Amino acid sequence: MKYRRLSADRDYVMGRGNADLLTDTPETVAQAVATRLRLLAGEWFLDLQEGTPYAPAVLGRHTAVSYDLAVRERILGTSGVRAIAAYESTLDPESRRLTVAVTVDTIYGPAAIQEVL
Template identity: 35%
Template sequence: MTVRKLDDNGDIVTRGQQFLGGKEEIAQTVMTRLRLFLGEYFRDITDGTPWYEQILGKFASLSAAEAALRARIANTPGVIRLTSFSADFDINARRYSVTAGILTAFGLEEVTLDG
C-alpha cells in the first residue's frame, strides 16, 4: 500500500516525492488516525480518536485515556505491535503529547503527536 505524502502542515505534497511507502507510510497513517476526531469523517462516524469523549476534558481515569490511544495506534494497518508508549498531559499549558514506538514489517519507527 502507498499513501500520499503530507507536509508539516498536513497538506498533500504536490511536488517532488509525492508518495510514501514502508515504515514512513505506516507512521504517517498512525498520525492521521490520531488526528481524526471521533465522528469527524462523514462516511464513517464511528471511526476516529475519542479525544472529546475519553481523552480530553473530564475523563474517568488517565489509564482509560491512554488505553484508547494505545488501541488506536495498535489497530493501525501495518503496525505489528507497540514497542513503547508515553503520554504526557500538561494541565498548565493545556497540552497533551503522545510518543509511541511501533514495530512494522519494515522495521521500528517512532511517532510523536503534540497537541
C-alpha cells in the same frame, strides 16, 4: 501500503509524481498512525464511528486511565502496525494537550512517532 506524503504543515504534497507518495516503508505506517490519531471521532462524514474518542476518553477530568488505552488501541488498529515497542504520554492540564511519543514495530521495520494532540 501507499500514502500521500504530508508537508511540515500537514498538507498534501503534490506535483512530483511518485515522489509525493510514501510506499512500503516504516515512515508510511508512522504517517498512517499520526493521521489516525488526529482524526476525531465523528469527524469523517463517511463513517461517523471512525476516529479517536477524545471527548469521552481523553479530554476532561480524571481521564488518565482511559486516554492511554484509547490512544494505544487506535495505534494498534492501524494497518501495518505489529506492536507498540515503547510508549510515553503526557497530558498538560493547562493547555489540555496530550503529547504522545511512541515507537511501533511495523511490517517494514521500527518507526518513531511523536504527536501533540
